[in-house]
Amino acid sequence: MAKKLHYFHLNGLAESIRYILHYAGEKFEDVRYDLSAWPIPHVKESLPYGQLPLYEEGGKSLNQSIAIARYIASKTHLLPKDPWQQAVLDAVVLNIYDFWGKIVAYIREKDPAKKAVIKQELLDEVIPFFFSKFEQELKSANGHFGGKLSWADFIFVGIIEAVNLFLEEVIEKKYPFIAALIKEIQTLPGVKEYIATRKSYKM
Numbered sequence: 001m002a003k004k005l006h007y008f009h010l011n012g013l014a015e016s017i018r019y020i021l022h023y024a025g026e027k028f029e030d031v032r033y034d035l036s037a038w039p040i041p042h043v044k045e046s047l048p049y050g051q052l053p054l055y056e057e058g059g060k061s062l063n064q065s066i067a068i069a070r071y072i073a074s075k076t077h078l079l080p081k082d083p084w085q086q087a088v089l090d091a092v093v094l095n096i097y098d099f100w101g102k103i104v105a106y107i108r109e110k111d112p113a114k115k116a117v118i119k120q121e122l123l124d125e126v127i128p129f130f131f132s133k134f135e136q137e138l139k140s141a142n143g144h145f146g147g148k149l150s151w152a153d154f155i156f157v158g159i160i161e162a163v164n165l166f167l168e169e170v171i172e173k174k175y176p177f178i179a180a181l182i183k184e185i186q187t188l189p190g191v192k193e194y195i196a197t198r199k200s201y202k203m
């Protein structure tokens with residue numbers, strides 16, 4: 001039975017999973033839904049918690065983007081064998097998702113005036129706080145979270161790309177290790193070819 005990854009026509013929470021699958025050379029069906037047509041009742045009702053992404057393999061299915069990415073990575077060298085190293089990377093991924101949570105508040109805000117205030121807070125406080133820590137972690141560990149290429153690096157780049165609305169310039173100017181990691185992941189074999197042909201939309 002074919003492997004399938006279901007998500008919207010967005011980078012969002014699925015792009016890092018797509019990257020890991022392409023890097024691992026896995027064949028899978030990249031099933032995408034149009035966000036403007038959402039909710040599609042029969043699809044939403046079929047999802048365990050009504051949300052995407054959903055991964056299918058061998059007649060089984062898995063929700064939660066972190067669980068999916070970690071599972072796929074476990075079949076590659078992207079998840080270390082050592083339990084401590086695994087826990088370190090789990091913490092990295094959860095730190096990245098804490099940052100993502102702040103961005104979601106910005107994306108969801110519809111009122112332009114409130115949105116502008118949130119954006120300023122992101123630029124003045126949230127981004128400097130998280131990014132200086134991410135940068136430091138990368139700098140002290142050979143440019144990769146946990147010291148070598150891992151699924152946490154993919155998650156990081158997937159999330160950064162999803163929120164790259166106004167980050168590109170900030171990253172280039174201030175965070176060279178983050179910029180280098182983004183470039184590295186985007187040019188990995190499998191990922192590079194996928195990016196060259198993808199049709200994704202940022203939020």
Ligand SMILES: N[C@@H](CCC(=O)N[C@@H](CS)C(=O)NCC(=O)O)C(=O)O
Pocket residue numbers: 012013039044050051052053063064065066
């Ligand atoms: N914790 C979940 C969050 C999933 C989630 O928030 N999915 C959103 C898209 S990013 C969704 O399905 N939204 C549509 C809906 O809730 O109906 C994960 O990491 O997979």
